Amino acid sequence: MCLAIPGKIISIAGQYDGVFRIGKVAFYGIMKEVNLCMVPEAVIGDYVLVHVGVAISIVDEQEALLTLEYLEKMDEAKELKFPVT
Incomplete structure (x- = not known):
């Protein structure tokens, strides 16, 4: 099964190059x-x-945090050991 994980963008590089925007x-x-x-x-x-x-x-913040909470409850995020905030 493939899974996409929500995360928050902290910084962006290569803003003028759509292909290599990181x-x-x-x-x-x-x-x-x-x-x-x-x-x-x-x-x-x-x-x-x-x-x-x-x-x-x-995704909106509420949806992202809810998804992370579900993953934590399923014990899928156990190796990360950080609280969802």
Whole structure:
């Protein structure tokens, strides 16, 4: 099964190049570089669903936090050990 995880965009590099636009995205306090080519309208502070290193859609904060809460309850986020806030 494939799963997309929501994270918050903290910074964006390459803003003028849609193909190589990269963002730093926070997941439970862990920062990862994510390709933003599929969400050209995304801005710092947005929550995005990330699958295999690519943001595939923008989601609102409430939906993102609810999804993270569900993952935590299912024990899917146990290795991250950060509270959902």
